[in-house]
Structures are given as structure tokens and as C-alpha cells.
Amino acid sequence: MLSAAEIEDGLEDAMQSSEPTINISELSLTFETNDGPVHALSEIDLSINHGDFVSFIGPSGCGKTTLLRVIADLEKPTAGSITVNGVTPENARLNRAYGYVFQAAALYPWRTIGKNIALPLEIMGLDRAEQKQRIERNLELVNLDGFERKYPWQLSGGMQQRASIARALAVDPDLLLMDEPFGALDEIVRDHLNEQLLKLWDKTNKTVVFVTHSIPEAVFLSTKIVVLCPRPGRIHEVIDCDLPRNRTLDIRETPEFLEIAHRVREGLRAGHSYEDV
Amino acid sequence: MNTPGSPLLATVGRSQTLAVSVVLLLIIAIWYIAAIFLNTAFQEELYKRANRVEVSTEEFVTATLSQERPVLPSPHQVLEEIWKTTALKKVTSKRSLVYHSWITLSTTLVGFVIGTLLGIVLAVLIVHSRVLDKSLMPWIITSQTIPILAIAPMIIVVLNAVGISGLLPKAFISTYLSFFPVAVGMTKGLRSPDAINMDLMKTFSAGNWQVFWKLRLPSSLPYLFTSMKIAIAIALVGAIVGELPTGAVSGLGARLLSGSYYGQTVQIWSALLTAAFLAAALVAIVDILNQVTLKRMGLS
Numbered sequence: 001m002l003s004a005a006e007i008e009d010g011l012e013d014a015m016q017s018s019e020p021t022i023n024i025s026e027l028s029l030t031f032e033t034n035d036g037p038v039h040a041l042s043e044i045d046l047s048i049n050h051g052d053f054v055s056f057i058g059p060s061g062c063g064k065t066t067l068l069r070v071i072a073d074l075e076k077p078t079a080g081s082i083t084v085n086g087v088t089p090e091n092a093r094l095n096r097a098y099g100y101v102f103q104a105a106a107l108y109p110w111r112t113i114g115k116n117i118a119l120p121l122e123i124m125g126l127d128r129a130e131q132k133q134r135i136e137r138n139l140e141l142v143n144l145d146g147f148e149r150k151y152p153w154q155l156s157g158g159m160q161q162r163a164s165i166a167r168a169l170a171v172d173p174d175l176l177l178m179d180e181p182f183g184a185l186d187e188i189v190r191d192h193l194n195e196q197l198l199k200l201w202d203k204t205n206k207t208v209v210f211v212t213h214s215i216p217e218a219v220f221l222s223t224k225i226v227v228l229c230p231r232p233g234r235i236h237e238v239i240d241c242d243l244p245r246n247r248t249l250d251i252r253e254t255p256e257f258l259e260i261a262h263r264v265r266e267g268l269r270a271g272h273s274y275e276d277v
Numbered sequence: 278m279n280t281p282g283s284p285l286l287a288t289v290g291r292s293q294t295l296a297v298s299v300v301l302l303l304i305i306a307i308w309y310i311a312a313i314f315l316n317t318a319f320q321e322e323l324y325k326r327a328n329r330v331e332v333s334t335e336e337f338v339t340a341t342l343s344q345e346r347p348v349l350p351s352p353h354q355v356l357e358e359i360w361k362t363t364a365l366k367k368v369t370s371k372r373s374l375v376y377h378s379w380i381t382l383s384t385t386l387v388g389f390v391i392g393t394l395l396g397i398v399l400a401v402l403i404v405h406s407r408v409l410d411k412s413l414m415p416w417i418i419t420s421q422t423i424p425i426l427a428i429a430p431m432i433i434v435v436l437n438a439v440g441i442s443g444l445l446p447k448a449f450i451s452t453y454l455s456f457f458p459v460a461v462g463m464t465k466g467l468r469s470p471d472a473i474n475m476d477l478m479k480t481f482s483a484g485n486w487q488v489f490w491k492l493r494l495p496s497s498l499p500y501l502f503t504s505m506k507i508a509i510a511i512a513l514v515g516a517i518v519g520e521l522p523t524g525a526v527s528g529l530g531a532r533l534l535s536g537s538y539y540g541q542t543v544q545i546w547s548a549l550l551t552a553a554f555l556a557a558a559l560v561a562i563v564d565i566l567n568q569v570t571l572k573r574m575g576l577s
Contacts (some may be wrong), residue, residue, distance in 0.1 A: 074476055093482055106473045110495045110574040119491065120481040151575040171481070270402040 019086055019127060020047035021175060021207045022071060027080030029066060038067045039193035044080070046226065050174075053201055053208045053216035054110030055225050057264065063233025064211045065179055071209060073101050073179050074140070096124065098175040099168030103183055105160035107152040107167075114141070117167045117178055125172070138166040141200060157187040166198075169204075176201075178209045182217070193251055202245055210250035212217070215268075216252060219243075219261045227264060231270025239263055306521035308352050308413065315348040316341040350543045358547040369430040371527070374551055380528040381516050381556060384444055388451020393505060395452060396459025403460075405485065414464075421457050425450065425515065430522040446562070447519030447528075454515040455508035462504025464496025502567035509559045517552060529555075 029041040041063045043222050048054050056064035070082060071074040073089035084092035092098065107116045114135050121131045139145050142162040152160055161181055168176060182190040198221060201208055212218050218225050218241075225239040243251060251257050286429035302367045320341045324332055342351040350542060399417065403410045419452075429450050436446040470492050478488045520530025536545035 039321045072480060074479060093480065098480070100477070101479065104473055106471070106477050108474070108492070108495070110576055112575070122491070123478075123481045123487050143316050153575075203420060 005122065021050045021052070022046070022048040022082070022084050022209070024071075024082045025080060027070065027077050029063075029070060029077045029079075030074060036200075041070070041077070041267045044233045044235055046205060046238070048209065050206055053198075053210065053221055055212055055222040057212055057215065057218045057225060057226060057235075058228035058236075058268065059213065059230060061233070062228040062230040064224045064228050066233065067228070068177055068179050068209060068211050071100060079185035096120075096171050098177050099171050099173040099174055100121050101161075101165055101168045101176070101181045103180045105152070105157075105164040105215055107153055107160055107163060112151055112156070113144065116152070116163060117170050120167065120171050129192050134170050134172070138170045139163075141169060141203075142166045143196065156189075158185050158193060161185065162193065162196075165200075169200075174188055174206060176206050177211045180211050180213070183212075190217070195249060197221065198247060215261050215264050219257060219264060220247060220249075220252060225260075225264055227267040227271060229268070237267040239267065246269040305352055309342070312347065312349045312351045313338055314342050316344055318347065319344065319370035326566050346540045346542055348542065349502055350546050354543050355546045355550060359551065361430070361466070364545065374532070374547065377527055377529050377548070378551055380557060381513070381530065381552070384447045384516040384519065384528065385451055385509070385513045385555075387444060388448035389407075389455050389509050391448065392452040392512060393459050393510055394454040394483055395506070396508070397463050397501070399456070399460040399464030400463035400467055400497075401489075405489075405559050410504065417457065417460055420453070422556075425454060425518055428453070429515075433519065433522050447516055451512040451515035455512040456513070457500070458504040460506040462500045466500025467493045468502065470496045482501050497568075498577065500565065500572065502570070506560050506563045506567075509563055510556045513552065513556045513559065552576045 024046045025043050027041060027044040028039070031038045033041055036256055044067065056067060058064050066075060070077050071084060071089060073093040082089060085095070085097050087095070107113070108119065111119065116139060117135045117261045118131050121134055126134070135148060136145070139148060142165050144159060144166060147155065147159070147163070152163070155163065161184075165178075165181065182193050185193070194217060197208075201221075208221075210218075210221060217248055222241045226235055226240065228234065229236045239260065243260070244258060320337065324330075324337075338356040341347070343354065344350075347354070362372060366375075368379075370376060375378055376409070397515055399413060403413055422445075432453070433446045436442070436449065467489075474496075478492055485545040488549070515528035516528070516532070520526075520528040523536055529552050532548035533545055536542070536548065
């Protein structure tokens with residue numbers, strides 16, 4: 001394991017150099033199953049710069065979650081190369097370079113919200129005072145101050161997911177990987193959380209990689225939208241989303257927004273994503 | 278149960294008490310009828326020997342329920358025997374059921390504690406090593422296919438030969454039975470965390486040890502308590518079985534054995550009921566421990 005100083009050096013190097021935060025080239029991943037090989041990802045080329053908000057969008061089975069899991073070192077690619085902060089995903093994971101938010105909040109039911117957020121901090125071996133400070137700071141960031149002593153079941157689904165975002169942020173990573181974090185929530189809560197997430201991103205200047213299957217969500221949040229298509233999972237198109245940084249939900253009615261949404265929809269259609277629906 | 282101000286809970290509590298009472302009454306009624314029928318043959322024999330022909334039904338029934346060595350003693354005979362051998366005897370007396378219960382209970386508890394610890398250790402090894410999973414699990418299952426009555430005397434004899442006697446050999450038979458549900462339940466419990474929770478620990482780059490303490494162990498506790506409830510009940514069975522080949526000196530098993538030597542069916546049944554009561558009490562204690570722990574963890 002690397003020392004804290006080495007990790008900091010690594011982060012600084014990554015930020016100072018013009019090298020992209022994530023660099024993927026000719027990456028493929030094939031799962032061997034009983035029915036023969038499944039090409040989950042094929043020939044992926046992608047680079048994500050520091051401060052980007054990148055969304056992966058595509059129908060189920062296009063490999064968007066798998067690609068995110070490769071970045072997080074939860075899956076190993078079978079071919080090609082990938083670097084995260086200039087090192088292999090495994091080293092990036094050991095450096096705790098990213099925070100990962102899952103589809104479900106995955107809070108431990110026997111821990112209070114505060115203790116759930118403390119979980120990665122305990123694993124990192126931070127002292128009590130530092131833990132307490134980080135818990136407070138991140139609960140405030142996701143507007144959950146005052147809920148530190150509550151158990152997960154005492155919170156609504158949206159609040160639980162916010163707590164899980166606070167837990168990911170508590171590690172103080174430069175990179176936030178989010179796998180359909182709001183997929184299970186109703187639209188009103190989802191809109192609200194999208195707005196909060198955008199503010200958070202603007203405030204903290206983190207790099208975010210976000211998996212979604214909602215076009216409006218992708219356009220609303222992203223600076224870059226990666227359209228994937230299935231069988232084999234591959235990148236169909238990368239669409240720049242140059243709307244202003246401080247967006248509000250109203251922006252979804254503007255012609256610029258609708259134009260980009262239209263391009264994403266066309267991209268998904270052209271990728272034959274709907275052929276067998 | 279009857280929380281004041283909560284009519285629903287009170288109703289549920291009342292109806293539950295009612296249901297339990299009805300079943301209890303039914304069992305006692307069936308027991309009495311069975312006792313009359315089963316003891317009839319011997320009673321008829323007695324009257325024939327005494328040359329008594331004219332016996333009223335009332336007298337006959339009363340006689341069947343108060344024989345000295347009935348085939349099936351009546352409930353009041355058993356309760357009377359339990360009362361005489363607990364409340365009316367000094368606890369240090371060899372004829373006190375409290376004394377014998379304590380012998381069996383202490384064996385049970387020692388065997389249960391060792392069995393639970395053994396089960397937990399085996400489960401931890403199995404979960405963390407593929408080789409041990411493949412090699413240990415079949416033997417653990419095989420161990421339980423051997424009838425305990427067959428292996429109990431062997432264990433006692435072998436341990437006596439190496440100089441271990443007294444409580445421990447009997448406790449080992451309890452251990453032999455009680456480690457099994459704990460090993461199986463705990464293995465399942467330690468493997469119960471979802472893939473997503475395991476992935477989460479990986480994203481934090483947690484080591485195996487941290488995953489164990491912070492995720493696997495807390496997740497396994499409900500499973501552990503469930504298997505401990507089974508384990509403590511069969512630990513008692515093990516303790517009783519363990520007392521049989523030791524020459525029936527003391528313990529509930531000894532009472533059962535000496536009762537059967539001398540045809541003391543009342544004594545057998547009183548030891549039997551005491552054992553059942555003891556098992557129920559032990560399971561209830563584990564259950565309370567379970568509820569308190571899970572409540573403190575915020576799980577219930």
C-alpha cells in the first residue's frame with residue numbers, strides 16, 4: 001500500500017500534467033460464459049479530462065456499467081489499455097483515487113448514517129477527529145445535516161442515496177464514478193438530486209463519470225455524452241454538451257438543450273439500439 | 278405483551294395466550310385419556326389377582342391414574358413427582374431433580390460454548406479458503422450422519438483412556454452435535470453480504486480482515502443466533518446421551534436410565550419433562566440475547 005504522501009504526489013502529478021484523468025485505448029472485455037464468449041466491451045477509445053462531467057448512455061446490455069466497473073477496477077479488461085490518474089485502475093483503486101456510487105445506496109443497516117460515512121475513513125485509518133470533521137462536512141454537502149445518528153431505514157430512498165454520495169465523497173476523491181445512482185428514484189426526487197449533484201460538481205471541481213439511461217438526465221448534467229450501443233458493447237458517438245456550467249432545471253425547455261437531446265436520441269437510434277425492442 | 282394504550286397488541290396478546298392455553302388443555306386431556314387406556318390392562322390384571330369382579334368405573338379410572346409403575350403416568354403424578362424432587366428435596370441431595378438438572382445443564386453449557394466457538398472458527402476458515410471449503414465441508418456433514426448413540430460411548434471410552442474424565446467427555450458429545458448448525462449457519466451468514474456490499478469494500482481498498490470485521494461478521498449475526506438456538510437445544514440432547522454410558526451416576530440422563538432399570542416410569546417422565554423445560558428455557562434465553570443484540574445494532 002502507498003503512503004499518504006505518495007498518493008498526494010500522484011494526485012498532484014495527475015492534475016499538473018495535461019494528461020487526461022482517464023485514458024482508454026482499444027479496450028475490450030470478453031466474458032466467457034457457458035453459451036460462448038460475450039463481448040461486453042469492444043475496441044473502446046475514450047479520454048476524460050480533469051473536471052469533465054461525462055455521461056455514458058445506452059440501452060441495457062451496451063456495457064456502460066461494465067465500462068465504469070473497468071475504470072473502478074471492479075472488472076479486468078481482456079485487451080487494450082487504460083490509465084486512471086496516469087496509473088493502472090488497480091493502483092488508482094489502492095490510492096483511493098475515486099468514490100463509487102452504486103445503483104442502490106448499499107448503506108450498512110447496522111450503522112447509523114454518520115457511521116456509514118465513517119466506514120471508508122475507518123478503513124483508511126483516519127483518526128476520530130478527522131473522521132468527525134469529514135462526516136459533518138459531507139453530510140452538509142448533500143443537505144443531510146442532522147441525520148448523522150439516524151439509521152438508514154429511517155430515511156427515504158432519495159436521502160439514502162444522498163448519504164451514499166456523501167460516503168463516496170468522504171474519501172475526498174478527485175474522481176466520482178456513479179452507476180445510475182438515481183435510477184430507482186421517482187422523477188421529482190431525481191430532478192432535485194440532479195440539480196444538487198450539478199451544484200456539488202460545480203463547487204468541488206471534481207471529475208464525474210455518470211452512467212444513465214435517461215437522455216434528459218445525461219444532457220442536463222454532462223459536459224460530454226458518450227453514446228454506447230450493444231452487441232458488442234462499443235462507443236457509437238461522443239457528443240459535446242456545451243451548455244453553461246450553472247444550469248437550472250428550466251434549461252430543459254431551451255432550444256439548445258432540446259437540440260442536444262435530439263442528437264443523443266438520433267445517436268442511440270443510429271446505433272441500432274432499438275432494433276430488437 | 279399487553280401494552281396499555283395499544284388495543285391491537287392487547288388483542289393479539291390475549292388471543293395468543295388463549296391459543297396456547299387451548300392447546301395445552303388439549304394435550305393434557307389426550308394425555309389423561311391415553312393414560313387410562315394404556316394402564317387398563319395392568320389394572321384389570323391386578324383386580325383379577327385380587328379376585329375383585331365388581332369395580333365401579335370411577336374407582337377403576339382413579340386406580341389407573343394412580344398406579345405406582347404405570348405404563349403411562351398421568352400428568353398429575355408426574356407433576357407431583359417433579360414437585361417432590363425439586364421443592365421438597367435439598368438441592369444437594371442425590372434424589373433432587375435440581376441437582377441432576379444442574380449437572381446436565383453445566384455439561385450442556387460447556388459443550389455448547391465449545392461447539393459454538395468451533396463452529397464459528399470452522400465457518401471463518403471455510404469462507405476464507407477454497408481448499409478448506411472443498412475439504413472440510415463434506416467431513417462436517419459426514420460427522421452428523423453417524424448416530425450419536427453409537428459414537429457417544431466411543432468418545433467417553435477413548436477420552437477416559439487418555440485421562441480425561443468427568444464433565445468434559447460428556448460436554449464433547451454436546452459439542453459434537455452443536456458445532457454443526459453453527460458451522461453451517463455461520464458459513465451462510467458470512468457469505469450473506471450482497472455483491473454490491475463486497476464491491477463497495479473493494480472500492481475502499483479494504484483488506485480481507487477489514488471486510489471480515491466490518492461487513493461479514495455483522496451480516497452473519499442473525500444467522501449465528503438462529504443456528505445457536507438449534508445448537509443449544511441439541512447440546513442438551515448431547516449432554517443427556519453423554520450421561521448414559523458413564524454408568525448413570527448423575528444428571529437427567531442418569532435419572533432416565535435408572536428410572537428405566539427399575540420401571541420407575543414416573544421418574545422417567547419427570548426427568549423427561551424437566552429436560553424439555555430446560556431446553557425451552559435455554560432456547561428462550563438465546564432468543565432474548567438475539568433480540569437484544571439485533572436491537573442494539575439497529576437491525577430490528
